[in-house]
Amino acid sequence: MPPYQGGGDMIKSVTFEKTRYNDLPYKFEAGTPHIAGAIGLAAALDYLSRLGFDRIGAREEELLAYGTELLAALPGVRLIGTARRKAAVLSFVLDGIHAHDVGTVLDHEGVAVRAGHHCAMPVMERFGVAATVRASMAFYNTRAELDTLARAVRRAREMLG
Amino acid sequence: MSDLRELYQQTILDHHRKPRNFRAIAGADRTAHGDNPLCGDRITVYLRMGNGVIKDAAWEGSGCAISRASASMMTAGVIGKRNAEADELFHRVHAMLTEESNGDAARDVGKLAVFAGVREFPSRVKCATLPWHTLEAALHGTAEPVTTE
Known part of the structure; x- marks a missing residue:
């Protein structure tokens, strides 16, 4: 060659x-x-x-559990992808509000997320949604940052719902 | 960063929640499709023409608040306008959404000036322009779906 x-x-x-x-x-x-x-x-x-990868994994699992609990408690939030064993990502939709509008509000509140179909259009179809919002956590994220995420989602719903 | 209220003005939120002319026109003279696949915004614009005037304009589709409000206010704004007047309005709105100094343009678009704030959110400009490009395609008989991505 x-x-x-x-x-x-x-x-x-x-x-x-x-x-x-x-x-x-x-x-x-x-x-x-x-x-x-x-x-x-x-x-x-x-x-x-x-x-240590064990510690990193444990930390991310803890953040995932905390974030899941926070978002699941918010009115209008539907979590997409709730397998028992999953990576530390929170994909969700907010009732009646397009993911890109949610993304813009979250961005404004200092929370960086991905909004859209995530290059996975067949999965969007499977769940019957046009797009989702996805927050991804790593071991260096904090519970306080997840609190900010939840506050920002609440604000998006107040503003656009 | 710009204030969110500049983007999501009350008028825009009102049109998002209660979109005007959100329907198909049976036997429309002109129809065009717009599609932003990355966003998932989709729109069909219907026009009924008579004597070179837009007698009726309507739309169907799904998308974010900005695209819905844009389509809603656009159809309300072009009913009763001649083709050339609708073209002119398209150019003014486009300039307002995309160009730096738009003081004059913003004054000449009437109620549509509420979209001036969108320019400060570059990732959202394409949401607001999709209905307008689709209207242009309908007016000029473009068969291919349009996109602003």
Whole structure:
């Protein structure tokens, strides 16, 4: 297979008669590699390993349980995706209010969410909704931030319901 | 960040909750479809024409508050207008929604000036313009569905 791009390190030797490309994988890695990215990835892996994936998982489960409880208690909220074992995401719809309107209000309250069909239109159809709002939690999120989310959802309903 | 009340003005919320001309026109002279698949906003615009005048305008579809209110106020605003007048209004509304200095445009769109605040929310501009582009497609007989995404 010929190289898709020319540049440093993909070449072995060049003369007027003949060009010899480097061995794999170098032949396909022309130019300066993404050094900063590789260092950053290593640092991220060190950080996560130090925290421990068990602890991270436990923390995210706790946040998920707390967030689920908060949202489920709000009038007009329907949670989409309530499997017993699931990642720390809260997808929901707000009765009679389009997900993008909810997203705009939440954004205004300082809560960043994804609104829309999430590149999963068949799933939207399965649940009979046009779009959902989705808050995703990671271990560094806090209960206070989930309280803010719940307040913002309440505000969206007051404003647009 | 801009005040949410600038976006969700009372008039806009009123049209969202009680959309005007939300119906099909049986035997419409002109029909066009608009579709923003990323948002999920969908609209069909119906027109009944007579002597070069929009005798009746109506719409059906689903979408967010901004797109619903835009379609509702648009149909109310173009009934009784000549084709060219509706085109002119489209251009003014479009300028108000998308251009930086729009002081004059905003003054010349009447009640539709309530949408001026949408410009401060770039991700929502396409919601407000979809009904208008669909109206243009209906007026000019475009067969393909239009999109503003």
